Amino acid sequence: MYSKTKRLLAAGCASLLMVFSSAPAYAGGLLRDAEIEATLRQMADPIFETAGIVPASDVRIFLVNDEAINAFVAGGLNMFIHTGLIKKATTPEMLYGVLAHETGHIAGAHLSKLRDISRRATIGSIIGAIVGVGAMAGGAGGAGAGVLAGSQSMAMRTMLSDIRVNEQAADHAALEYLDGLNISASGMQDMFTVLRRQERGRNMDPYLLSHPLSKDRVTTVRNHVMQSSIPYGNVPDATISERYARMRAKLIGFTDSKQVIDRTYPAKDTSFAARYARAIAAYRFHEGERAMQQMQALVQSAPNDAYLLDTQGQICFELARLTCAVEAYGKSHALEPSSHLIMTDYAKALLQRGEIRDRAEAINLLETATNADRTLAFAWRLLATAYGKDKRMGDSYFALAHERAATGNYKDSLIFLKKARPLLKHNPQRLQLASDLEQEATREIKRAAEERSLF
Numbered sequence: 001m002y003s004k005t006k007r008l009l010a011a012g013c014a015s016l017l018m019v020f021s022s023a024p025a026y027a028g029g030l031l032r033d034a035e036i037e038a039t040l041r042q043m044a045d046p047i048f049e050t051a052g053i054v055p056a057s058d059v060r061i062f063l064v065n066d067e068a069i070n071a072f073v074a075g076g077l078n079m080f081i082h083t084g085l086i087k088k089a090t091t092p093e094m095l096y097g098v099l100a101h102e103t104g105h106i107a108g109a110h111l112s113k114l115r116d117i118s119r120r121a122t123i124g125s126i127i128g129a130i131v132g133v134g135a136m137a138g139g140a141g142g143a144g145a146g147v148l149a150g151s152q153s154m155a156m157r158t159m160l161s162d163i164r165v166n167e168q169a170a171d172h173a174a175l176e177y178l179d180g181l182n183i184s185a186s187g188m189q190d191m192f193t194v195l196r197r198q199e200r201g202r203n204m205d206p207y208l209l210s211h212p213l214s215k216d217r218v219t220t221v222r223n224h225v226m227q228s229s230i231p232y233g234n235v236p237d238a239t240i241s242e243r244y245a246r247m248r249a250k251l252i253g254f255t256d257s258k259q260v261i262d263r264t265y266p267a268k269d270t271s272f273a274a275r276y277a278r279a280i281a282a283y284r285f286h287e288g289e290r291a292m293q294q295m296q297a298l299v300q301s302a303p304n305d306a307y308l309l310d311t312q313g314q315i316c317f318e319l320a321r322l323t324c325a326v327e328a329y330g331k332s333h334a335l336e337p338s339s340h341l342i343m344t345d346y347a348k349a350l351l352q353r354g355e356i357r358d359r360a361e362a363i364n365l366l367e368t369a370t371n372a373d374r375t376l377a378f379a380w381r382l383l384a385t386a387y388g389k390d391k392r393m394g395d396s397y398f399a400l401a402h403e404r405a406a407t408g409n410y411k412d413s414l415i416f417l418k419k420a421r422p423l424l425k426h427n428p429q430r431l432q433l434a435s436d437l438e439q440e441a442t443r444e445i446k447r448a449a450e451e452r453s454l455f
Contacts (some may be wrong), residue, residue, distance in 0.1 A: 031063045031083065032378075034341040035307035039247045040081065041270065043092065043098045043240060047213035048182045048424040051107040051173070053077075058104065065255070071098050071192065073105045083251055088194055090245035092235050093187025097174060097221075100188070104173030172216060175224050183233040245273035250311070253280030272298070276311075283315045285299040291315055300329075306335035310342050317349050325349040326358075333365075344379040351386055362386055368400065377406035394423025398430055401437060410448075417441070 040061050059077045064070075067084035074080065079102050089095045099233040178185050225232065236242060252264055253276065254455050261281045265274035265353035279294035295312045313328035317418055329346035336342050347362035347369075366383040370376055380403035385394035399422035417438050424430045 025266075027421075029065050031065045032341055032376075033063070033250070034310055034336070034339045034345075035250060036063060036247050037061065037341070038307070038339075040099075040244045042237075042243065043078050043096060044076070044079070044103070046102050046181055047096070047100050049179050051103045053103070053107060059103075069198070071102050073102050078108060079106070083255060086248060087251055087256075089191060091187055091190070091233070092240050093184055094191045094194075094234070095187070095244070096178065096183050097185065097188025097191050098192060100174035100177045100243075101170050102113060103177060104170030107173060108166065108169055144301075152185060157251075173219065175221070179228065179230065181234045182230055184232055185221055185228065186232050187226050189218060189225055192217045192221060208350045212226070212325060223305065242272070245271070246276055246307075249277035250280060253277035254284065258285055272301075276308075279315075280311070288319045304335060306332045306339070306342065309335070310345060312350060317345075317352070317450065320351060322353045326353055340373045340376060340379070343369040344376060344382065347382055347386075359386055359389060363390070370399075373391035374402060375406050377403050380406060394420050394427070395430070398424065401434070405437060405441060408444075410444045413441045414438065414445075 036162050040063070044059070044061060047055040048054075048059050051060060061078055062078065062080045064080050064082045066082045067087075069085045069088050072080050077100075080096070085098060086095060089098065112331060131152065174188060175185055178188065196218055210422040252261060256264075258281060261277055262332055265277045267278075275294060277314045279291055279298060282288075282294060283291035292315065295308075295315055299305070299308050299312055299340070309332035310326045313325045313332060316322075316324035316328055326346075326349045329342070329349050332342050333339075333346045347365040350358035350362040350365075363383065363386045366379050366386065369379045370383060373379075380399050384396045384399035384403060387399060397416045401413045401416035401420060402408070404416060417434050420434055421431070423433060
């Protein structure tokens with residue numbers, strides 16, 4: 001697991017959606033991890049299909065490194081899940097409820113409706129309320145309400161009322177999706193209960209909230225659960241519970257303090273997830289030999305698990321045991337040959353080992369990964385390094401231009417494209433791709449300037 005960028009694919013987010021949906025994610029960054037993303041897709045894809053979003057792969061899911069209990073959609077078919085939400089959602093049905101709710105926003109085209117709602121408010125009222133609504137979008141409840149005052153208050157009250165209607169519609173859609181998949185809505189009820197606890201003790205004006213009060217949402221979902229024929233806590237896929245437990249254990253092991261990890265996964269807990277979390281924690285807190293032994297024991301118990309091998313490869317790599325890393329990543333890639341993140345991990349280890357044959361294989365892996373997923377900033381950077389070692393400077397600048405674009409730095413992207421062009425004159429395919437990226441970067445720089453002029 002590694003952080004790629006502190007930007008949220010700026011190209012995909014409209015200006016007003018940056019205010020209402022995207023702002024909270026800047027508190028952390030995006031995390032990319034093959035196992036976690038595969039688990040999220042296994043859970044989310046059936047919901048997307050039930051909602052009529054076909055193919056389900058059209059929706060991209062991003063993991064935001066932020067402890068807030070939050071999830072949101074932005075820029076069309078992009079869903080963002082905070083790590084803090086997954087760690088607080090102790091059962092898979094709790095996360096199912098969140099995924100279903102956010103799918104309700106996508107299926108209901110609430111983002112495009114929000115653009116229309118926002119245009120009906122005056123620019124002055126939006127400017128005066130940016131901080132407030134941004135805080136509420138981050139799960140802060142009424143924390144931002146203090147800035148909504150004076151002549152701006154009525155316009156923003158109207159806007160927030162419309163947003164609350166969207167939230168209620170997404171809740172109802174979520175219940176339909178869960179019923180259609182035979183998943184208990186009890187997890188959705190539990191998630192709202194967690195949010196309700198956060199609201200206690202706050203004196204909140206319900207008309208200045210971007211979401212309905214959690215106590216009302218708990219009541220609605222509880223009534224639905226009581227009337228439902230679906231068994232309480234039911235999850236139809238038996239493999240999900242184990243995979244979900246592993247996902248949470250991995251997140252907690254990689255991101256929480258030793259005290260939290262020890263409390264959550266004490267030594268007496270011999271479950272696979274607990275052993276996984278403790279192995280990761282041992283690596284993080286400089287107990288290298290212990291981490292290696294614990295990970296090897298896990299791999300021996302599940303030798304054909306690509307994601308365990310990927311984690312083992314990471315631990316070996318960080319401990320500078322490159323032969324171990326290359327072997328583990330190689331096995332992982334063989335088991336999951338379509339995972340672009342595992343390809344990138346494998347290439348990273350091959351490049352670090354430094355043999356000439358390793359570099360050729362790494363370039364092939366990275367070209368495959370970046371051709372399929374242009375947002376892999378880390379893969380583009382590795383590819384630039386590999387090209388540079390092969391004295392292919394035009395290709396290296398081309399890769400760096402893509403790396404900058406993937407992190408939202410379009411000005412630097414244009415600088416590297418300018419350097420790449422004269423060196424790619426004998427490669428018409430790359431020149432055309434460079435032209436395409438140049439147009440994209442120019443368009444995004446112009447769009448950003450237009451947004452600044454509005455505010």
